[in-house]
Amino acid sequence: MSAYLEFHHIGKRFPGVQALDDVSFAIERGACHALIGENGAGKSTLGKILAGIYRSDAGEIRLEGRVIAPASPLEARQLGIAMVHQELAFCPNLSVAENLCLGDLPRNRAGWVDRAVLRARARTMLAAVGADIVPDRLIGSLSTGLEQLVQIAAAVGTGARIIVMDEPSSSLSAGETRELFRLVRELRGRGITLVYVSHRMEELFALCDSITVLRDGHHVSTGRIAETNPQRVVTQMIGRELRLQTPAHLAREPGEEQLRVRGLSSPGNFSGIDLALRAGEIVGLAGLVGAGRSETLQAIFGLDPEATGEVRVKGHLLPVGSVNAALDARLGLVPEDRKRQGLVLGLSCRENTSLAALPGLTRFGWVHRRRERSLAQKYADQLRVKAPTIETLIGGLSGGNQQKVALAKWLARDCDVLLVDEPTRGVDVGAKAEIYPLLDELACQGKAILVVSSELPELIGLCRRILVMRGGRLVGEVPHTEASEASLMRLMAGVEDEPRTTAS
Ligand SMILES: Nc1ncnc2c1ncn2[C@@H]1O[C@H](COP(=O)(O)OP(=O)(O)OP(=O)(O)O)[C@@H](O)[C@H]1O
Ligand SMILES: [Mg+2]
Incomplete structure (x- = not known):
């Protein structure tokens, strides 16, 4: 078992909250790794540190043994790391194609944005994830599901080896969710490593190979998904057993x-x-x-x-x-x-x-x-x-x-x-x-x-x-x-x- 991506003693503080405290665990190459925990446990924060959106204030991340510290989303992307966000991540008043190529707009000799190249490039990126979306549509006109698909296309299209997906299924329809699962499996098949954040237990157990539980910014456990079960994960997450009463x-x-x-x-x-x-x-x-x-x-x-x-x-x-x-x-x-x-x-x-x-x-x-x-x-x-x-x-x-x-x-x-x-x-x-x-x-x-x-x-x-x-x-x-x-x-x-x- 080779550690591919390792978190060592990661800490992150926001005013008034210790969002992450001494978090250490490792993920294997090509795994779909579940990240679960209560609201505010620190899942998105950890993902954002990996994707260069936040800097940790303690600890380090290693990728194939090398310490990495992406200082911006662009640096993370150069390292092959991308994130699909829980919240809206794109400019709603730009087109799908413009959003996909935002960091690197193709220009013609006169210095104008080359629309034809832009469209063609976007089409290739969308096709790579099986997304049937017209590149000229405005992001704001897409459903959340489609916007997420565009985010995935952006990640894959820029050559990401590691993709953090933060609650990707939470606003998808049943059909879109099925499509997402197919895509996740396909990406994993291509050797891409996924960090998959979700509150839906069945989903994690159906899709992921390994799982990490966070509670209140602390690391609780990491292991193979086949060696745990939903009840145990819930107890680890909330630190108590869950009892539902009849209303x-x-x-x-x-x-x-x-x-x-x-x-x-x-x-x-x-x-x-x-x-x-x-x-x-x-x-x-x-x-x-x-x-x-x-x-x-x-x-x-x-x-x-x-x-x-x-x-x-x-x-x-x-x-x-x-x-x-x-x-x-x-x-x-x-x-x-x-x-x-x-x-x-x-x-x-x-x-x-x-x-x-x-x-x-x-x-x-x-x-x-x-x-x-x-x-x-x-x-x-x-x-x-x-x-x-x-x-x-x-x-x-x-x-x-x-x-x-x-x-x-x-x-x-x-x-x-x-x-x-x-x-x-x-x-x-x-x-x-x-x-x-x-x-x-x-x-x-x-x-x-x-x-x-x-x-x-x-x-x-x-x-x-x-x-x-x-x-x-x-x-x-x-x-x-x-x-x-x-x-x-x-x-x-x-x-x-x-x-x-x-x-x-
Ligand atoms: N930009 C910020 N400024 C201040 N506090 C923040 C910021 N981002 C996160 N936090 C705090 O850090 C803690 C961890 O937040 P985080 O978003 O990582 O939780 P989460 O596990 O993703 O939760 P959820 O399941 O609700 O999405 C929370 O207490 C949150 O309020
Ligand atoms: Mg979150």
Whole structure:
């Protein structure tokens, strides 16, 4: 067993946090190496040090025995190291081709960018990873999945031998995920070494050869994936055993009807949606990506001016396309995309948490600071947000911790009907186990909650009943007692026995 890539006593401090502390382990050449740990454990930081985005302040990295210390992404690239980022990494207003060739734009004799060469080069890079994307498209117009594919094309196209993939699958559809897995296997087949960060345990076990667990910036273990198992990894990650309880709201009788949607349609997105929510119940909304789930939530919340049909809260009809009316009717929406819709990165955890709750915290135009602080602290504690203090700017938090604050923001607002889109995306297993009881508690307090999730076990464990959407229509409802992955998948895919979409 030859050590190819070695981390020796790596340390990295940010103001108020020791993100990595004395981390040492090694990765073999050509391996797909899993990196796992709770939100804020230091996974992205380690990847960024390797990719030249951050400098470590202790320790060293060795590649084939030689010490390397890339001081910039460009230097890392020259060493053959690239990273596919958890967050958006490209300029959204440039084309795919321009982004792919950004460091090295081809120029003609007059010094102008040579469009034809640019396009041809981009096409070759995209083809190398089997990406069918027109090079002239703007990055901003691509789905997250396609943008990630472009990032992979950029890594492979610049001759990377080592690629760090930071939660590459977290916003992909089932089909895109399958495609990603195929690509990862192919890259590994070509001898490329992969560092693969993910919170999805099944995925790591299906794809990776070896695994490293980090906890709170410390190295916990490294070993062959065949010699460990998911339960053990979870315990190593969170330092305790995970116990899931049956939600208490399931044992109670739901109360009055809170939300009634009738004939809700949006051209090109969904049509004829009828549903009702009662106080104290959590209802799931399942479906494949593209089924229209998020669009439906947004339309209920008044974000879709094109929508037609009726949305009633406690019997009162809401005007179409008015978020203000929705807020006044005590409706809340936790959006799926925290960066684009949920959070203000330049504000602190406290400010972000209280943003939506401000009406309730304000008297005569003054914000009640002490109440604001204790509210923010309460949710930060409950959701185990890892930040030095609640005054820390959101932009400095790890991806999963940002997601927790996005959730806290809406939980802190006292609403009667809560629409939640993918509440646990990018969140570690330990934090998931905190988010479920919190939603349960809100339901027990009498709120009506509608949850969209791509993780079927999450819906099955949490919901009184699960509505299933396919191709923009509601196609069925499965009560808690009959919910299983198989029964839901059948409805979602609209076939008798759809093969499992997870790793094969
Ligand atoms: N640029 C930064 N400024 C300040 N603190 C930072 C910065 N980047 C990371 N941190 C802190 O370092 C710690 C490790 O963060 P990191 O992003 O590496 O976690 P992670 O394991 O990738 O988590 P996640 O699963 O949520 O993505 C966190 O406490 C985070 O708040
Ligand atoms: Mg991260």
